[in-house]
Amino acid sequence: xxxxxxxxxxxxxxxxxxxxxxxxxxxxxxxxxxxxxxxxxxxxxxxxxxxxxxxxxxxxxxxxxxxxxxxxxxxxxxxxxxxxxxxxxxxxxxxxxxxxxxxxxxxxxxxxxxxxxxxxxxxxxxxxxxxxxxxxxxxxxxxxxxxxxxxxxxxxxxxxxxxxxxxxxxxxxxxxxxxxxxxxxxxxxxxxxxxxxxxxxxxxxxxxxxxxxxxxxxxxxxxxxxxxxxxxxxxxxxxxxxxxxxxxxxxxxxxxxxxxxxxxxxxxxxxxx
Amino acid sequence: xxxxxxxxxxxxxxxxxxxxxxxxxxxxxxxxxxxxxxxxxxxxxxxxxxxxxxxxxxxxxxxxxxxxxxxxxxxxxxxxxxxxxxxxxxxxxxxxxxxxxxxxxxxxxxxxxxxxxxxxxxxxxxxxxxxxxxxxxxxxxxxxxxxxxxxxxxxxxxxxxxxxxxxxxxxxxxxxxxxxxxxxxxxxxxxxxxxxxxxxxxxxxxxxxxxxxxxxxxxxxxxxxxxxxxxxxxxxxxxxxxxxxxxxxxxxxxxxxxxxxxxxxxxxxxxxx
Numbered sequence: 001x002x003x004x005x006x007x008x009x010x011x012x013x014x015x016x017x018x019x020x021x022x023x024x025x026x027x028x029x030x031x032x033x034x035x036x037x038x039x040x041x042x043x044x045x046x047x048x049x050x051x052x053x054x055x056x057x058x059x060x061x062x063x064x065x066x067x068x069x070x071x072x073x074x075x076x077x078x079x080x081x082x083x084x085x086x087x088x089x090x091x092x093x094x095x096x097x098x099x100x101x102x103x104x105x106x107x108x109x110x111x112x113x114x115x116x117x118x119x120x121x122x123x124x125x126x127x128x129x130x131x132x133x134x135x136x137x138x139x140x141x142x143x144x145x146x147x148x149x150x151x152x153x154x155x156x157x158x159x160x161x162x163x164x165x166x167x168x169x170x171x172x173x174x175x176x177x178x179x180x181x182x183x184x185x186x187x188x189x190x191x192x193x194x195x196x197x198x199x200x201x202x203x204x205x206x207x208x209x210x211x212x213x214x215x216x217x218x219x220x221x222x223x224x225x226x227x228x229x230x231x232x233x234x235x236x237x238x239x240x241x242x243x244x245x246x247x248x249x250x251x252x253x254x255x256x257x258x259x260x261x262x263x264x265x266x267x268x269x270x271x272x273x
Numbered sequence: 274x275x276x277x278x279x280x281x282x283x284x285x286x287x288x289x290x291x292x293x294x295x296x297x298x299x300x301x302x303x304x305x306x307x308x309x310x311x312x313x314x315x316x317x318x319x320x321x322x323x324x325x326x327x328x329x330x331x332x333x334x335x336x337x338x339x340x341x342x343x344x345x346x347x348x349x350x351x352x353x354x355x356x357x358x359x360x361x362x363x364x365x366x367x368x369x370x371x372x373x374x375x376x377x378x379x380x381x382x383x384x385x386x387x388x389x390x391x392x393x394x395x396x397x398x399x400x401x402x403x404x405x406x407x408x409x410x411x412x413x414x415x416x417x418x419x420x421x422x423x424x425x426x427x428x429x430x431x432x433x434x435x436x437x438x439x440x441x442x443x444x445x446x447x448x449x450x451x452x453x454x455x456x457x458x459x460x461x462x463x464x465x466x467x468x469x470x471x472x473x474x475x476x477x478x479x480x481x482x483x484x485x486x487x488x489x490x491x492x493x494x495x496x497x498x499x500x501x502x503x504x505x506x507x508x509x510x511x512x513x514x515x516x517x518x519x520x521x522x523x524x525x526x527x528x529x530x531x532x533x534x535x536x537x538x539x540x541x542x543x544x545x546x
Contacts, residue, residue: 015354063336081288
């Protein structure tokens with residue numbers, strides 16, 4: 001190993017130096033960090049040639065699985081916890097503000113705006129247990145935020161999002177605006193636990209390491225208001241058996257709420273810009 | 274940042290722990306290291322959401338570019354110096370032994386066996402400057418190794434390997450065996466500098482960071498013999514202007530030799546198992 005150390009270090013320095021050009025300083029800095037961390041990984045685990053070939057095959061299979069409606073690289077980022085880390089790095093909340101979590105692949109801009117108290121169930125065949133979600137959007141100072149926009153979307157009781165069945169369905173997907181009192185209220189059905197798409201290489205990775213593909217039941221929210229930072233988050237069903245082992249590591253304890261009753265109450269606290 | 278540090282560390286520990294199962298201990302250990310190093314990267318560069326989306330698009334484009342004859346992920350591994358590092362980690366040479374370097378994507382098993390002194394030029398339209406390569410295969414003790422096998426392959430003067438034009442060409446691609454004196458000798462044409470395939474996303478990455486796609490002229494060797502470790506290496510033309518900036522970082526100074534004359538001499542020193 002002593003003979004090997006210097007060449008490995010010199011090699012890493014040489015590769016890093018190759019990216020140290022003026023063409024695009026930020027890209028060069030990121031790629032230089034990619035080199036340092038990927039080399040440290042290969043050196044630390046003493047990756048074998050057969051393992052490297054398996055990694056190339058795996059990445060190629062992940063690429064093969066991507067199409068217009070499936071993004072297997074995002075799924076890989078999600079299941080390695082990178083997507084959640086990205087939110088932590090980019091949106092560390094102020095003390096007292098609602099915690100953010102991942103946007104996920106099922107958000108669609110332009111959801112239909114519905115009035116206070118309306119139902120987001122658009123498909124009569126939805127089924128499930130009715131649930132009212134209600135609360136107030138507030139600033140860090142506790143003052144209600146009027147005319148805040150809440151985008152809401154969630155899985156159907158059959159375990160699929162509307163867009164997985166038909167992009168035009170817009171079932172369990174709506175937008176609301178708060179009034180002068182900052183309040184929101186809508187009717188939905190209780191969200192269910194569901195699995196991430198696990199029929200591809202990422203699913204194989206989970207099975208090969210004894211991991212499961214389940215996400216605990218949750219409702220997605222995107223809360224925006226003039227003068228405030230956008231909040232991307234979920235509310236989780238605190239009784240889900242998968243709460244401590246979310247396949248994409250999106251759970252924050254502060255986002256787990258009671259959904260067993262008829263009404264679920266949660267106040268969103270958002271930060272001024 | 275202080276508010277953020279603990280959640281980031283706890284998150285990383287939670288993701289690592291998810292892989293700590295008994296299903297496949299080595300795979301779990303490697304993936305746990307992938308998590309630690311990829312999280313450290315994202316945290317260190319404070320990756321933005323837009324940069325993450327660009328990375329997902331880039332990896333997807335790399336996947337799209339792969340087909341039966343093109344492996345863009347290997348090209349990415351090569352240009353990030355990972356492939357060369359893999360050889361360093363797996364085949365650190367004993368002092369005095371010939372240094373190894375990357376196998377590359379152009380090796381084909383089953384090349385035609387030719388007699389001592391023969392030419393590897395199979396296509397009469399090859400062109401180029403004739404060159405004789407000769408030397409001895411020895412052990413670390415300096416004793417010649419009889420019946421060693423040398424697989425030899427190299428780029429054509431037009432800048433392409435035979436298999437890039439036609440997989441059945443077998444031009445500048447042969448196998449030799451040493452006799453009782455351990456000697457090898459064959460006629461070829463002087464290798465030329467050439468570019469790695471740069472019409473895909475990896476080529477875009479190189480251009481975006483001001484890097485070039487050139488490899489210095491070289492001849493590939495795979496030397497095997499009963500009782501010895503296989504040696505995968507190149508001999509480089511020491512006069513190439515790209516010797517210090519090989520796009521795949523394969524050059525070792527000890528592998529740069531004089532190719533300007535009629536004859537190029539190099540003795541391979543291989544290690545007993």
